[in-house]
Amino acid sequence: MTCAAYRVDRRPEYRQDLGAIEAWIAQDNASAAIDMWLWIDGQVDHLADxxxxxxxxxxxxxxxxxVAHENYIVYFDQNEDQCVVTVHAVVHVARITPPQFQR
Known part of the structure; x- marks a missing residue:
């Protein structure tokens, strides 16, 4: 099936990761923290295309x-049959693998 557009579902873990990133950055610069949140989530929006x-x-x-930002990687999967992208996590590149995927 060819998808005209994907529905982007953000898992709670992704939202928690994004909140933690914002909180970490906000310790030094609240405005930069909000900008980073908006930037990363805006990149995720592009996955609908x-x-x-x-x-x-x-x-x-x-x-x-x-690669939503040089410091952050978003992990997701996509279901071609249902035209859905599921976003699972966003992690700092130093962490490499999100905890829920570590074995």
Whole structure:
């Protein structure tokens, strides 16, 4: 099935990760924290576009990665049959793999 657009579902874990990033940055600069939240989540919005580039993760088997910012990677999967992208986590590049995917 070819999807005209994907529905983007953000898991609670993704929202928690984003909140933690905002809280961390806000310790030094509240305005920058809000800007980062908006930037990362804005990049996630692009996943609704089926022509937006996708990269298969080399870190998490079966997942895709979006480099939303030079310091942050978003992990997601997509269901072609239902035209849904599910966003699972956003992590700092130093962490590499989100905790819920570690074995």
């Amino acid at each position: 089926p022509n937006f580039p996708r990269r298969t993760s080399t870190r998490v088997n079966g997942a895709h990665e979006l």
